[in-house]
Amino acid sequence: MTATTTERTNAEQTSFGQRLADFGRTLVSPRGAVFLLLALLLIAITVLNPNFADPGQFIRFIQRTAPVAIVAIGQYFVIVGGELDLSMGSVVTAQVVIAGNLIGDDAANSLPVLGLMLVFGALIGVVNGLVVTMLKVPSFIVTLGMMLALLGGVLFWTGGAATGNPADEFREIGRGGIRGVPVLDIIPWSVIILAVALTAAIWFGRRPFGRSIIALGDNATTARYAGMRSSLVTISTFVISSLSATVAGVLLVGYAGVHPSVGRGYEFIAITAVVLGGVVLGGGRGWVVGAAAGAFALEALFTLLNFAGVPSTYRDAVQGVIIIAAVAYAATSFGTRRRRGRSETSLRQGGEGPTDPMPDAQPAPHIPSTQRADTTPTKGGS
Amino acid sequence: MSAAQTLRRTFRRFDATIIVGVALIGVIVVGAVLVASVGRNFFSDGNIRDILTGMSVLGLVAIGQTFVILCGSLDLSVPYVVSLSSLIAADLMAGSTANILPAVLAALAVAAAIGLGNGLIVSKLKVHGFIATLGTGLIIKGFLDTNYKGTSGSVPWEFQLIGATGIGPVPLSTILMLVIAVLAWLLLARSRTGNHMFAVGGNLEVARLSGIRTARPLIAAHVLCAITAALAGLLLASRLGVGSPTVGTQGGYDLLSIAAVVLGGTLLMGGRGSIWGTVGGVAIFAVVDNVMSVLQVNPFLKDVVRGIVIVAAVAIYTSRVVERRRPRFGPDGRPPGVAADAPDRAEEVRA
Numbered sequence: 001m002t003a004t005t006t007e008r009t010n011a012e013q014t015s016f017g018q019r020l021a022d023f024g025r026t027l028v029s030p031r032g033a034v035f036l037l038l039a040l041l042l043i044a045i046t047v048l049n050p051n052f053a054d055p056g057q058f059i060r061f062i063q064r065t066a067p068v069a070i071v072a073i074g075q076y077f078v079i080v081g082g083e084l085d086l087s088m089g090s091v092v093t094a095q096v097v098i099a100g101n102l103i104g105d106d107a108a109n110s111l112p113v114l115g116l117m118l119v120f121g122a123l124i125g126v127v128n129g130l131v132v133t134m135l136k137v138p139s140f141i142v143t144l145g146m147m148l149a150l151l152g153g154v155l156f157w158t159g160g161a162a163t164g165n166p167a168d169e170f171r172e173i174g175r176g177g178i179r180g181v182p183v184l185d186i187i188p189w190s191v192i193i194l195a196v197a198l199t200a201a202i203w204f205g206r207r208p209f210g211r212s213i214i215a216l217g218d219n220a221t222t223a224r225y226a227g228m229r230s231s232l233v234t235i236s237t238f239v240i241s242s243l244s245a246t247v248a249g250v251l252l253v254g255y256a257g258v259h260p261s262v263g264r265g266y267e268f269i270a271i272t273a274v275v276l277g278g279v280v281l282g283g284g285r286g287w288v289v290g291a292a293a294g295a296f297a298l299e300a301l302f303t304l305l306n307f308a309g310v311p312s313t314y315r316d317a318v319q320g321v322i323i324i325a326a327v328a329y330a331a332t333s334f335g336t337r338r339r340r341g342r343s344e345t346s347l348r349q350g351g352e353g354p355t356d357p358m359p360d361a362q363p364a365p366h367i368p369s370t371q372r373a374d375t376t377p378t379k380g381g382s
Numbered sequence: 383m384s385a386a387q388t389l390r391r392t393f394r395r396f397d398a399t400i401i402v403g404v405a406l407i408g409v410i411v412v413g414a415v416l417v418a419s420v421g422r423n424f425f426s427d428g429n430i431r432d433i434l435t436g437m438s439v440l441g442l443v444a445i446g447q448t449f450v451i452l453c454g455s456l457d458l459s460v461p462y463v464v465s466l467s468s469l470i471a472a473d474l475m476a477g478s479t480a481n482i483l484p485a486v487l488a489a490l491a492v493a494a495a496i497g498l499g500n501g502l503i504v505s506k507l508k509v510h511g512f513i514a515t516l517g518t519g520l521i522i523k524g525f526l527d528t529n530y531k532g533t534s535g536s537v538p539w540e541f542q543l544i545g546a547t548g549i550g551p552v553p554l555s556t557i558l559m560l561v562i563a564v565l566a567w568l569l570l571a572r573s574r575t576g577n578h579m580f581a582v583g584g585n586l587e588v589a590r591l592s593g594i595r596t597a598r599p600l601i602a603a604h605v606l607c608a609i610t611a612a613l614a615g616l617l618l619a620s621r622l623g624v625g626s627p628t629v630g631t632q633g634g635y636d637l638l639s640i641a642a643v644v645l646g647g648t649l650l651m652g653g654r655g656s657i658w659g660t661v662g663g664v665a666i667f668a669v670v671d672n673v674m675s676v677l678q679v680n681p682f683l684k685d686v687v688r689g690i691v692i693v694a695a696v697a698i699y700t701s702r703v704v705e706r707r708r709p710r711f712g713p714d715g716r717p718p719g720v721a722a723d724a725p726d727r728a729e730e731v732r733a
Contacts, residue, residue, distance in 0.1 A: 086637075135697040138650045144637050145693035152685025160682060268516060281510045317524025324509055324517035331508035 031278040031286075033329060034293045041300040048307040056185045061303065062296075063177075066190035067092075067248040067255070068269060069295040072277070073201050074244025075270040076291035081237040082217035082283030083132060083139035087146035088245040088270055091124055092263030094154045095249030100258030101158065103166035110170045114250070121246030122239050124150070129235030147267070155260055165258055174254020190251045194292075197247065201288045213237055217283020272319070273298050276326050398647025398655070398699060402662035405695060409666050413673040422676055427551040429672065436668040438555035439614045440638060441661060444646075445559070445566050446610030447639040448660045449603035452570070454583040454652025455504050455511030457604065459519035460611040460639060461630030463493050466522055467615030472535025472625030479538045489612050496522070497608025501601030519636070530627040537623050545621035555617050560661075562610060567657045575602050583652025611635070641692045642667055647699055666695065 026032040046053045052061070071088055078085040095117050102113045124146065131142045177188035204210045216223040216233050224230050249263065256262050271281075277294030279286030301322060305315050414424035423429065443460050450457045467489040474485035496518065503514040547554050570576035578599040581589040590596045611630075618629050640650075645663030648655025670691055674684050 131693060131697070136700040137693060137696045138644065138700075140650055141641065141644050141696045142693055144641060145689035147637075147689070148692070149686045149689030152682045152687075152689065156680055156682035156686065272513075272516070275510075275513055281512060311528060313527035314524050316520040316527065320517035320520030320524065323513055323520075324503060324507075327509045327513045328503065328507035331510075 029278075031290055033326065034277045034290050034297055037276075037326065038293050038297040038300060041297060041304055045300060045304050045307060048304070052303075052307075059184050059186065059188065059191060061299070062191050062194070063188040064255075065296050065299040066188075066194040067251045068266070068273065068299060069194055069292045070197050070244050070251070071248045071266055071270040072273040072291045072295040073197055073288060074241035075267075075274050076201070076277075076279060076286060076288050077213060077237045078139075078241045079271070079274050079279055079281060080217045080283055080286045081213045081234060082220060083234060083237065084143065084271070084281075085128070085238060085241045086140065086143040086267045087124065087128060087150060088241060089263045089266035089268075090147045090150040090154070091121060091242050091245035092249045092252060092266050093260060094124075094150050095121065095246050096253050096256075096258055096262045097154050097158055097260065099166050099170065099250065099253045103170050105165075105167055107167040107169040110167060114170075117246050117250070118243065121242040125239030125242030126235060128242070129231075129238035132238070133231035133234050143267075158260065160260065166253055171254035171257075174251040174256075176254070190255070193247065193251065197244065198289070198292055205288050209233070209236075214284060214286075217285075219284065269298065270295075272323050276323060278330060399659045399662065401699060402646050402659045402666070405698065406662050406665050406669070409669050413669050416673055417676050420677060424673075424676075429676070430551045431548065431553055432675075433665075433668045433672045434551070434556040435553050436671055437661075437664050438553065438559045439617055439633065440635065440642060440667065441556075441559040441664045442562060442610045442614040442617065443635045444639040444642040444660050444664050445563055445657060446607030447643050448566070448646070448648055448655060448657055449570075449579060450511065450607045451640065451643050451648050451650060452579050452583045452652055452655050453600050453603040454586065455515075455600060455603065456640065457500065457515045457607045457611075458512065458636045459496065459500065459515040459522060460607065460614075461633065461635045462519045462522035462526065463496055463608050463611040464615040464618065464630030464633070464635055465526055465625075465627050466496075466630075467493050467612035468619035468622070468629055469526070469530060469534055469625035469627060471616050471619045472537050475535065475537050475541065477536040477538050479540050482538065482541050486616060489616060490609055493608040493612030493615075494605050497605035498601065500608065501597075501604035504604065505597035505600045523631075526627040533622075533624040533626045535619075535625045537619055537625075541620050542623055543620075545617060555621075558613075558617070562613065563657050563661050566606075569606075570657060575599055579603055580653060583654075585653070638667070645692065645695050663695075666691070 027036050042052075051057055071092070075085055075088060098117055098120065099113060102116070103109045128139070128142055128146055131137050132139045173189050173193075175188075177186045177191070179186050181187050205214075212223065212228050212233055213236075215226070216228060216230050220230060223233075245263075245266070248266070252262050273294035274286070274291045275281060275294070276297055277286070277290030277292070279291055279294075298319070301319065302315060305318060306312075310318070410424075417424040417429075443464065447457055447460065470489040470492055471485045474488055475481045500511075500515055500518055503509050503518070504511050507514075509517075544554055544558070549557070570579065575598070578589070578594050579602070581592065581594055582596050582599045586596055614635070615630065619625050622629065642663040643655070643660050644650050645666060646655070646659030646661070647663075648659060667688075670687065671684070674687060679687070
């Protein structure tokens with residue numbers, strides 16, 4: 001990578017250079033790589049289409065990415081807690097259809113139905129979480145069952161066809177924004193909602209409860225011995241993910257309209273984005289901003305392919321190559337960096353996190369900032 | 383109360399394969415009653431043929447998936463391998479009987495190459511199986527979407543017979559699936575690779591420290607999984623008469639096969655499980671689907687039932703305490719036949 005060479009030259013200089021070197025190292029580390037990738041993709045898009053750098057255009061790009069990023073933020077909490085949520089796509093679809101059917105043309109229905117959707121989303125999360133924690137069914141299976149059941153139920157309810165279209169006032173949440181802003185012209189509501197969600201997620205991640213999610217994903221046994229109410233933590237991660245899918249659904253109603261295919265495949269896109277953001281499948285390691293950046297990198301990749309005139313059918317193939325390459329890069333560079341803590345490189349899935357969280361041989365002081373991304377987010381180079 | 387406790391203890395000691403058998407019988411009984419309630423015969427030849435036919439394709443995919451899950455990995459690329467192999471076979475056959483063998487071999491070879499790629503990515507690049515196979519699946523999907531606009535090729539009549547004929551009520555495709563299941567069982571129970579698969583899935587680090595080359599069983603599992611997926615694709619091609627780029631994704635074979643494997647008592651995190659449990663899990667799916675078809679349940683409602691059945695069935699297993707380690711000794715204190723030669727082998731490697 002190009003950054004590796006700059007990092008090396010910087011390392012030979014004094015303390016400022018040292019800090020730059022740390023920055024560079026973080027940037028090429030698995031956690032920082034997503035920001036590097038995102039920057040490269042954005043530059044490439046701008047080169048192909050200079051209009052993209054126009055603030056108005058760029059804010060549209062953020063608006064387009066907002067639902068995916070919000071879903072990725074929700075999925076982040078589940079994954080970092082050591083589980084997986086495959087039902088998010090179905091939750092998005094269900095909420096879109098509920099909004100379409102129940103709100104109808106009457107804008108007065110908007111608020112009650114919005115409340116109902118949030119309650120419904122939280123309920124799905126509670127059910128997922130309860131089955132995972134009480135019946136000890138692997139989350140992969142629980143959420144797979146929920147995905148089938150929810151999608152089937154929604155399609156059964158609507159008869160398989162898209163019906164209803166919510167009032168324009170409701171769709172405004174996904175489509176509209178604060179108009180007449182200088183430079184940007186418009187600040188879409190979805191961008192504001194994304195900013196709020198991301199800030200809340202960062203804040204929540206720093207709270208004791210947020211840290212206990214990471215601790216649980218890192219090593220469930222230790223977490224339990226430390227006196228954590230692990231089922232409560234797990235259930236709350238599923239509630240967070242379902243609620244974020246609900247919010248994404250609200251945005252998508254405005255942006256994409258009501259259709260049973262809205263939200264299809266979102267669970268895999270969210271997981272891809274989260275993993276691209278340097279979060280380890282199996283839990284215990286990751287940074288929520290990385291997950292959001294993963295969503296942006298993915299969307300930027302699609303935009304780039306669009307501008308580059310690549311046939312849309314190749315989009316999937318390129319996406320496949322990128323995620324394998326990104327994760328392989330993360331996995332192998334983890335391996336070289338901490339060869340002594342080998343057991344950490346073997347990513348175990350299922351309900352178990354890595355069993356050996358802290359190898360005692362830590363060669364350099366900069367390691368904690370890259371390794372424990374979540375506990376020291378301020379040290380990160382981004 | 384003590385009787386209940388002993389019952390509970392006996393229940394816990396049951397092997398997962400036995401539970402899946404009991405569950406299957408339960409599902410069949412309930413299904414037969416439901417089918418009888420609408421005045422149809424569940425055990426008629428035609429109905430049994432329907433169920434067995436329904437088992438064959440998912441069964442093949444799930445057998446391969448069992449290997450991969452036993453090793454602690456996952457394969458999400460199977461539906462695309464299914465579609466790709468059906469297209470390769472149908473295109474190469476082009477309606478001519480003489481081309482059957484080369485076409486079948488080509489489809490299997492391509493699938494094996496894909497499986498090899500998956501296995502290498504998982505074992506050498508240390509990419510989690512979920513992500514690696516999601517990626518390769520997307521790559522194959524891109525290839526399929528770009529090169530095929532619809533069904534393609536044509537399959538000669540002789541090849542179509544495989545999907546159409548049977549011995550009595552048992553279709554040939556199901557017999558093929560069961561033969562593969564027996565081979566898979568032999569591989570797992572009797573071969574070194576099979577034992578190593580259990581070892582690697584149980585604990586990669588311990589397996590490595592015991593002198594097992596951990597990459598090989600993992601790669602073998604992915605190759606075998608891709609090959610069985612290709613066999614499923616060939617079966618679908620013979621049933622449809624053409625190759626189709628969407629036949630795999632329409633069947634939802636990725637998630638359903640994983641569900642069937644877990645339904646069959648195999649641990650999702652690897653290390654424990656059995657082929658016959660998987661076949662039982664597939665049979666449960668087939669019976670539930672068949673009963674719903676006979677009762678003419680709304681197709682969307684079918685998915686709801688399917689989802690509930692998956693979660694409920696797996697919840698039954700997990701109510702037991704699962705011993706993650708395979709038994710080292712049989713009831714008589716001697717190593718059971720299944721694992722009998724594993725310790726010797728391990729020592730050979732060490733020596």
